[in-house]
Amino acid sequence: xxxxxxxxxxxxxxxxxxxxxxxxxxxxxxxxxxxxxxxxxxxxxxxxxxxxxxxxxxxxxxxxxxxxxxxxxxxxxxxxxxxxxxxxxxxxxxxxxxxxxxxxxxxxxxxxxxxxxxxxxxxxxxxxxxxxxxxxxxxxxxxxxxxxxxxxxxxxxxxxxxxxxxxxxxxxxxxxxxxxxxxxxxxxxxxxxxxxxxxxxxxxxxxxxxxxxxxxxxxxxxxxxxxxxxxxxxxxxxxxxxxxxxxxxxxxxxxxxxxxxxxxxxxxxxxxxxxxxxxxxxxxxxxxxxxxxxxxxxxxxxxxxxxxxxxxxxxxxxxxxxxxxxxxxxxxxxxxxxxxxxxxxxxxxxxxxxxxxxxxxxxxxxxxxxxxxxxxxxxxxxxxx
Amino acid sequence: xxxxxxxxxxxxxxxxxxxxxxxxxxxxxxxxxxxxxxxxxxxxxxxxxxxxxxxxxxxxxxxxxxxxxxxxxxxxxxxxxxxxxxxxxxxxxxxxxxxxxxxxxxxxxxxxxxxxxxxxxxxxxxxxxxxxxxxxxxxxxxxxxxxxxxxxxxxxxxxxxxxxxxxxxxxxxxxxxxxxxxxxxxxxxxxxxxxxxxxxxxxxxxxxxxxxxxxxxxxxxxxxxxxxxxxxxxxxxxxxxxxxxxxxxxxxxxxxxxxxxxxxxxxxxxxxxxxxxxxxxxxxxxxxxxxxxxxxxxxxxxxxxxxxxxxxxxxxxxxxxxxxxxxxxxxxxxxxxxxxxxxxxxxxxxxxxxxxxxxxxxxxxxxxxxxxxxxxxxxxxxxxxxxxxxxxxxxxxxxxxxxxx
Numbered sequence: 063x064x065x066x067x068x069x070x071x072x073x074x075x076x077x078x079x080x081x082x083x084x085x086x087x088x089x090x091x092x093x094x095x096x097x098x099x100x101x102x103x104x105x106x107x108x109x110x111x112x113x114x115x116x117x118x119x120x121x122x123x124x125x126x127x128x129x130x131x132x133x134x135x136x137x138x139x140x141x142x143x144x145x146x147x148x149x150x151x152x153x154x155x156x157x158x159x160x161x162x163x164x165x166x167x168x169x170x171x172x173x174x175x176x177x178x179x180x181x182x183x184x185x186x187x188x189x190x191x192x193x194x195x196x197x198x199x200x201x202x203x204x205x206x207x208x209x210x211x212x213x214x215x216x217x218x219x220x221x222x223x224x225x226x227x228x229x230x231x232x233x234x235x236x237x238x239x240x241x242x243x244x245x246x247x248x249x250x251x252x253x254x255x256x257x258x259x260x261x262x263x264x265x266x267x268x269x270x271x272x273x274x275x276x277x278x279x280x281x282x283x284x285x286x287x288x289x290x291x292x293x294x295x296x297x298x299x300x301x302x303x304x305x306x307x308x309x310x311x312x313x314x315x316x317x318x319x320x321x322x323x324x325x326x327x328x329x330x331x332x333x334x335x336x337x338x339x340x341x342x343x344x345x346x347x348x349x350x351x352x353x354x355x356x357x358x359x360x361x362x363x364x365x366x367x368x369x370x371x372x373x374x375x376x377x378x379x380x381x382x383x384x385x386x387x388x389x390x391x392x393x394x395x396x397x398x399x400x401x402x403x404x405x406x407x408x409x410x411x412x413x414x415x416x417x418x419x420x421x422x423x424x425x426x427x428x429x430x431x432x433x434x435x436x437x438x439x440x441x442x443x444x445x446x447x
Numbered sequence: 448x449x450x451x452x453x454x455x456x457x458x459x460x461x462x463x464x465x466x467x468x469x470x471x472x473x474x475x476x477x478x479x480x481x482x483x484x485x486x487x488x489x490x491x492x493x494x495x496x497x498x499x500x501x502x503x504x505x506x507x508x509x510x511x512x513x514x515x516x517x518x519x520x521x522x523x524x525x526x527x528x529x530x531x532x533x534x535x536x537x538x539x540x541x542x543x544x545x546x547x548x549x550x551x552x553x554x555x556x557x558x559x560x561x562x563x564x565x566x567x568x569x570x571x572x573x574x575x576x577x578x579x580x581x582x583x584x585x586x587x588x589x590x591x592x593x594x595x596x597x598x599x600x601x602x603x604x605x606x607x608x609x610x611x612x613x614x615x616x617x618x619x620x621x622x623x624x625x626x627x628x629x630x631x632x633x634x635x636x637x638x639x640x641x642x643x644x645x646x647x648x649x650x651x652x653x654x655x656x657x658x659x660x661x662x663x664x665x666x667x668x669x670x671x672x673x674x675x676x677x678x679x680x681x682x683x684x685x686x687x688x689x690x691x692x693x694x695x696x697x698x699x700x701x702x703x704x705x706x707x708x709x710x711x712x713x714x715x716x717x718x719x720x721x722x723x724x725x726x727x728x729x730x731x732x733x734x735x736x737x738x739x740x741x742x743x744x745x746x747x748x749x750x751x752x753x754x755x756x757x758x759x760x761x762x763x764x765x766x767x768x769x770x771x772x773x774x775x776x777x778x779x780x781x782x783x784x785x786x787x788x789x790x791x792x793x794x795x796x797x798x799x800x801x802x803x804x805x806x807x808x809x810x811x812x813x814x815x816x817x818x819x820x821x822x823x824x825x826x827x828x829x830x831x832x833x834x835x836x837x838x839x840x841x842x843x844x845x846x847x848x849x850x851x852x
Contacts, residue, residue, distance in 0.1 A: 081851045081852070084851055085851060089848060098664075101665070102844050102845070102848065105842070105844070105845035105848065106845070106848045106849070106851070109845065109848065109849040109852060110852055113849075113852050306851055306852060309852045310851065310852050313852065
C-alpha cells in the first residue's frame with residue numbers, strides 16, 4: 063500500500079494514540095473541577111499548552127484549543143469580523159482558500175460584510191500589490207493561507223507581513239493547516255501574524271482537535287459561548303486526551319524537521335523528474351522554494367481526476383483529486399480555476415501528498431505503476447501524436 | 448575547564464575570635480549537607496579557608512548549591528597543577544582564554560608558601576604575564592582595580608591557580624545563631640523572613656497552620672514546597688503542620704466579629720510558642736510587616752504579642768512590599784507564593800477587622816473559650832516533616848504526566 067494522501071489526513075502515530083489512550087483512561091477528570099482529579103487534568107492541559115507554545119515559538123497564553131482547522135478558521139475570521147464590526151466591515155481573503163475560509167467569508171458577505179477576494183497568478187500566488195490596493199479604512203481582516211492545500215503554493219506571507227506592519231489595527235490571519243513540519247514555518251508564521259490555524263490530524267494526531275494561535279492582546283468575539291474555557295474564547299469541556307496527544311504529535315513532527323522535509327522533497331523531485339515533459343502531463347506544483355515539498359498536483363489531459371484516483375487505487379495507491387474536502391463534489395478544483403487553468407485540465411488534476419513516513423522506494427513504485435497507466439491512456443487519447 | 452578544587456573564604460565569622468572553631472565547624476557541616484549528592488567531594492575546613500576538593504564532581508552543579516550557603520564571603524574555582532613553570536603557564540593561559548573578554552584588565556598575583564620553589568613571586572608574576580601577552584591579544588594590565596586577577600599559589604604539595612572570585616551568600620552559617628520557630632503562611636512575606644533568619648545563622652523550623660476542609664491540601668503542599676526552596680539555604684528544615692480548624696470554628700462561634708482576627712492570631716502565637724518551648728528553641732520569627740494589614744498594625748501586634756514574653760523577631764517589619772517582593776524573586780519563592788490557594792489567614796477573615804484592637808477586650812473575649820483544651824488538641828495533631836532542598840509537593844503527578852507528551 064502506498065499512501066500519498068497525507069494532506070487529506072494522516073495515519074495516527076501509535077505513540078500518539080498511546081498518549082490519547084492513557085489520558086482518556088487515567089486522567090479523565092474535568093480540568094475545571096476543584097478536586098485533585100480536576101487539578102491533575104488541569105496540570106496536564108497546562109503542560110500540553112506550554113509544550114506546544116514552546117515548540118511553535120509563541121507564548122503559552124496565545125495557544126487556544128479548538129476542534130480543528132475548520133473551527134480555528136471560522137473563529138479567527140468570524141470572530142474578528144464580529145469583534146471589529148464597529149470599526150469597519152471590509153474583509154479580505156484570497157480566491158484559493160480552503161472551503162472553511164472561503165465559505166466563512168461567503169457567510170459574512172451574506173450578512174452584509176464587504177469581501178475582497180484577491181486573484182492569484184498562474185502559480186496560485188496572491189500579489190502583495192493587489193492586497194495593497196484592496197486595503198482601505200474599513201478593512202479589519204486579512205486572511206491568507208500559508209500553504210495552498212491543492213497545489214502547495216507557499217503564499218508571500220513575509221511580504222504581506224511587511225505591508226501590514228503599516229496597518230496595525232488590521233487582524234492578519236494565516237491558515238497554516240498545511241504548513242507545519244515542512245521546514246518553512248518561519249516564512250508562514252511571521253511576528254506580524256495575529257491569528258493562525260492548525261489541525262492535528264494533519265500530523266498523525268487524532269481528529270477533532272486543533273489549535274488557534276491568537277497573538278496576545280488581539281481581540282476575537284467567541285463563536286462558542288458557555289462555561290468560559292480557553293479564556294472564554296472557546297467554551298466547552300477541554301478534549302484533554304486529544305490535546306495531550308496533539309502536544310506529543312507536534313513534538314514528534316518537529317523533531318528532525320529539516321531531514322523529514324528533505325525526504326519529502328526528494329520524493330516529489332523524483333516523481334516530477336519522471337512526469338516532466340511527458341506529453342499530456344501538466345504539473346502545477348513545480349520543484350521550487352516557493353512550493354511546499356509535500357504536495358504534488360498534476361493533470362493527465364483527457365482523463366478525469368477521479369478516474370485516475372480510482373485507477374491508482376486498484377494498484378493500492380491512494381491519492382486525491384485536488385482537495386479531498388471538495389473532491390466529492392463534481393465541480394473542478396477551485397485553486398486551478400482561480401489560476402485560469404482550462405476547465406478540461408482542471409478536472410483532470412490529481413494531488414499526491416507525502417509525509418515523513420513515505421519512502422523513495424514508494425516513489426519508484428508509483429512511477430512504475432503510473433507509467434503503465436500513462437501508456438494505456440496516452441494510447442487511447444493519442445497523446446504526443 | 449575542569450576545576451579540581453574550590454577555595455572558600457569565610458564571611459563575617461572571621462571576625463568572631465574564639466567562636467571561630469564552632470563557626471567553621473557549622474559551615475563545614477552545612478556545606479557537607481548541601482553537597483551530599485556528591486560523595487566523592489572532600490571538604491577540608493581550615494582556620495583561614497575551606498578547601499573543597501572536587502575529585503571529578505561537576506563544578507557548575509556544586510556552584511549552584513554553594514551560592515546558597517550562608518557564611519561564605521567569596522570562593523574561587525581552582526586548578527591544581529604540578530610544580531613546573533610549563534604547567535603554570537599552560538593552565539594560566541587556558542583559564543584566561545576562558546574568562547577574558549575584550550576590554551578587560553588583569554593582573555597576576557602570586558603567593559608563595561614554598562620558598563624553595565625555583566621562582567619567587569616577582570619572577571613568576573613577570574614570567575606568566577609575559578607568557579600570556581605572547582599568546583593572547585588585547586590584554587591590558589591594571590594593578591589597582593583589574594577586572595581579573597590571576598592568582599597563583601605555590602604551596603608545598605602543588606600549585607593552585609584561579610582567576611575568578613565568586614560571591615557567596617554572605618551572612619552567618621546556619622546554626623550559629625541558635626534555633627527558633629518560624630511562622631510560615633505561604634504568602635510572599637514569611638518565606639522572605641525565613642531567608643533573612645537563616646542568613647543571620649538562625650536554624651529555623653517552620654510552623655504552618657492548616658484548616659481542612661476550609662483550606663485545601665494544596666495550600667499545605669504549597670507551604671511545604673516553599674520550605675523546599677528555603678531548604679537550599681539550610682540543608683534541611685523541619686516543617687510542623689498544626690491543625691487549626693477547630694480553633695477557628697470555636698472563635699467564629701464565640702468571639703465578636705471585630706476581634707475574630709486578633710484572637711485567632713493570639714492562638715497562633717501561643718501554639719508557636721508552645722512548640723518552641725517543647726523543642727528547646729529560643730525565639731519566634733514571623734513575616735509581619737508594620738502596617739501592611741489589619742493584623743500588622745502596632746496596636747494589633749501589641750494585642751497579639753500579649754500572649755508571650757518570648758522574643759518575636761520580625762525580619763521584614765520595616766521593609767516596603769516592593770522590597771520584600773524583590774527579595775522573594777531573588778530567592779525564588781515569589782512565583783510559588785502568589786499561587787492562589789486559600790490559606791487559614793484568609794478564611795474566617797472578618798470583613799472589617801479591628802485595626803486598633805485593645806488588649807483588654809481580646810483577653811475578655813478569649814476568656815469565653817476553653818483555651819487550654821483547644822491548644823492541647825491542636826498540639827496533639829501536629830505533623831512534622833523533614834524537608835530537603837527543592838523537595839516537591841505540588842507537582843506530584845504533573846511531572847509524571849508530562850512524560851506522556
